[in-house]
Amino acid sequence: MKKRNIILIVVSAAVLVGCILLILWKNNVFSSQKEFTENLFAIEDSSKVTQILLADMHGNNVLLNRKNGQWQLNDGTPVIVEKMEALLSTMMNLRIDHPASQKSIDNINKMMATAAIKVEVHGIAPKFTLFKHGFFEKDRIIKTYYMGPATQDNMGNYAILEGMEEIPCVVCLPGFRGFATPRYSVFREDWISHTLFATKLTRIQEVNITDFDKPEDSFQIEKSGARFFKLYDFQKNIVSQYDTSKLLDFLSQFRNINYESIPDGQTQSEIDSIMQQKPFKIIELEDTDGKKTKLTLFRMPDPYDYVDGEGNHVDKIEFLYNKDKAYAMLNDDKTVLYKIQYYHFDRILQPMSFFLSMRQGQDSHLK
Helix, strand or coil: CHHHHHHHHHHHHHHHHHHHHHHHHHCCCCCCCCCCCCCCCCCCCHHHEEEEEEEECCCCEEEEEEECCEEEECCCCEECHHHHHHHHHHHHHCEEEEECCHHHHHHHHHHHHHHCEEEEEEEEECCEEECCEEECCEEEEEEEEEEEEECCCCCCEEEEECCCCCCCEEEECCCCCCCCHHHHCCCHHHCECCEEECCCHHHEEEEEEEECCCHHHCEEEEEEECCEEEEECCCCCEECCCCHHHHHHHHHHHHCEECCECCCCCCHHHHHHHHCCCCCEEEEEEECCCCEEEEEEEEEECCCCEECCCCCEECCCCCCEEEEEEEEEECCCCCCCEEEEHHHHHHHCCCHHHHCCCCCCCCCCCC
16 A cells, blocks of 8 residues: 555656756747747836847947946946836837748848947846746846848848747837937947036035126025025125025026036046136035035136137137136046036025016015
């Protein structure tokens, strides 16, 4: 009786193991071969992506990392949020339009050898999925493919999935008229966020404006309660009569202030020469968490030449500076100069007198 029970147990165990192996085999656990479907290039869940490497065949590359829920370059520089969202959306929605024809494969491979962008996606993913449950999840490479040049009609891209190199495909974004290559930029400057200030009105603790051209136009704004602020003049005297709507409008501008560009090819000696000049304004902001941002503004030379009545070149004219742009130094970092446009900065470069001209029907102060 005992021997018969042992045999039944062994047979049952063997059947169970066989069933498990069959299920695992059907789920491709033992095979690296991928099933050819239209979403073969797509990632399933962008929220689980932790790192993306983009590299071309000429040595250009960027490494994007998600840290504490925020995307940044590998040196910690924040990236443009909208651009990152566009890339992740592209990766989720990428679809195969059709596999390349057999006669075109050689030509496509030649193009890919010089013009493709390697896309390596890391994320939290299981080793395999069984009955819709993932097993052995960890940070691993979840997708690697090569995004090639646009097709002749500019409605898709050639692409090759790692592990299926024998089947080049044409991929596209359903509903999008165009090709996806611009979203896979391998150049660092395309990803860097241009944000200088990004603080909401409710998060502002204090703002100090120092005007070197007219010191009497300097002022300070200090939070005194929820959406309540105090205004001080250049002598630190409290100002009791001012236009509250103008003050709130001024503070609300700090939610999104960007620079135009970082000048190309500027040497450290050229940067030092500009910073040796007297700044014309300093903007300092402290948020409710104690984070401080300081922006020092310098005049930019006028790009135009001036001549006198006889056609002779004129220089050393007082206040001869660019009327549209200026240089900015962020947080006393003397290694980088930013170009800013007055068009975007004018509303936070207001003098003290701006708040003293009352709008009809407005409250005169905030307690």
